[in-house]
Amino acid sequence: MHRRCALNGRSGTIYRVLQERTCVRILAHTHFRQLRIKGGNATMTARPPLPPFTLETAVQKVRMAEDAWNSRDPQRVSLAYTPDSRWRNRSEFFTGRDAIVAFLKRKWAQELDYRLIKELWAFHENRIAVRFQYECHDDSGQWHRAYGNEQWEFNAEGLMQRREASINDVRIEAKERKFHWIGPARPADHPGLTALGL
Numbered sequence: 261m262h263r264r265c266a267l268n269g270r271s272g273t274i275y276r277v278l279q280e281r282t283c284v285r286i287l288a289h290t291h292f293r294q295l296r297i298k299g300g301n302a303t304m305t306a307r308p309p310l311p312p313f314t315l316e317t318a319v320q321k322v323r324m325a326e327d328a329w330n331s332r333d334p335q336r337v338s339l340a341y342t343p344d345s346r347w348r349n350r351s352e353f354f355t356g357r358d359a360i361v362a363f364l365k366r367k368w369a370q371e372l373d374y375r376l377i378k379e380l381w382a383f384h385e386n387r388i389a390v391r392f393q394y395e396c397h398d399d400s401g402q403w404h405r406a407y408g409n410e411q412w413e414f415n416a417e418g419l420m421q422r423r424e425a426s427i428n429d430v431r432i433e434a435k436e437r438k439f440h441w442i443g444p445a446r447p448a449d450h451p452g453l454t455a456l457g458l
Contacts, residue, residue, distance in 0.1 A: 305417070305419075306417040307340060308418055309418060310414075310416065311414050311416065311418065312386060313386070313388060318380055321388060321418075322379065322388065322390055323378075324340075325340065325378060325390075326392075327446075331444045331445070332368045334360070334361040334362075334364035337364055338360045338361050340420055341419060341423070342415055342419045342420065342421045345360065345419075345421055345422065346422045349427075350426070370399075371396035371398075372396055372397050372398065372399065374395075375439035375440075376392060376393070376394035377393055377439065377452055377453050378410075379391050379392065379452055379454065386415070386416075389409070389410070389412070390412065391409050391453065392408045392453075393405060393406060394406050394408075395432070395437055395438070402431060403432045403436075403437060405432050406428070406430075407429075407430065408425055409425070409427075410423060410424065411425075
């Protein structure tokens with residue numbers, strides 16, 4: 261993957277401007293617009309923005325994914341992936357939307373008061389790399405912050421056909437939390453990871 265946006269220098273500045281100043285337009289796409297694309301005898305549901313990605317559409321794709329995951333709705337999240345999407349999440353490997361839904365139900369039954377921020381790292385054609393952090397607590401009240409990196413690959417209809425995620429967890433005290441917003445989606449004026457110094 262050719263690195264197209266860094267988190268420092270001129271391109272990082274452009275990214276942060278896009279992140280902070282286009283958030284209203286990005287949030288308007290939270291409920292994915294569906295297009296019917298006909299090919300032969302099959303009909304597929306597209307999820308714009310479609311590849312090849314630009315800086316602006318890659319940022320938009322990342323924010324859409326963040327909002328969907330913060331909903332903690334496994335069915336909603338699964339619809340952004342192809343029916344045969346291939347996943348590696350930590351040390352788990354599975355394929356398909358049913359497996360995605362089952363995984364997310366199990367995940368969010370254990371990771372309580374989950375709040376996530378994703379940030380674009382790089383993009384090229386139909387691939388996007390993301391870094392992310394989320395905070396949650398277990399049923400004993402112990403808080404954790406997870407630090408992760410994802411690699412995404414999309415088909416022509418904008419559905420993710422491959423996701424690989426590497427994640428490390430760190431215990432934190434409640435007073436160390438940085439993600440405090442109310443409601444599922446991160447508010448438009450809430451800073452991202454870089455602005456938070458994370």
